[in-house]
Amino acid sequence: MSKLYPFMATQTRNKIRAIREVKGYSQDFMAEKMNISQKTYSRIESGNVKLDIDRLKQISDLLEVEPSALLDNETNVFNYYDKVNNSGTFYNVSSEEYINHLTAEIEYLKEQNDRLMRLLESKA
Template identity: 40%
Template sequence: MDIKSLAINLRVLRESKHLKQEYIAEQIGVSPATYSKIENGKIKLSTVRLQQIAHVLRVPISTLFSERKETFSTDLEETIRLQRQQLLERDQKIVEFEQERARSIEREQYLLNYIKILELQTK
């Protein structure tokens, strides 16, 4: 794949994820102007830089070299599936935290009541 095709793929993937060039540039440690040159095919990329970009875009590095649009949609669907799973896991942790918090409040209330009873008995 030539550098121009790679550059087009980078732009298409970034736009499909509604990300700005400035965001990608910041994440991979380059200036926005440099990243713009990357998407315009004016800079040859190292493997490390390609891996960084793929990581920010949350796609396998092979997707950057894909010539088929179906791969983009498949990867996007996989990204959405993974993000949904992460949200479900986060929501479950929130529910567990709230349940533990409620139990803690109940224990605290029980102890406060017990202390009041003890105080009344000692008077």
């Protein structure tokens, strides 16, 4: 018999929901793949259904992340879009690494914005 978690931490529920949304998966899709109803899946994400290890494993497999990444309070899971290779990958990183990643992304976007503004000005 699988170990049951009497509740799922808000952070875990938020990670599951965020990754599902980033991947473009609906609750219906997740429920179908898990062979449960959409209502049951919704109750999992809202924390109203006890999460057992088997379901946690199903969810992590569907989302392509390690189960520990969903449970670990010290780990942020985010989707990194590689501009060079035109592909996305999920990474598990510390909060500091995540902040560094977001800072680099902001700098990249600022550079792109400046470039576009210069192009617009040259066309005027």
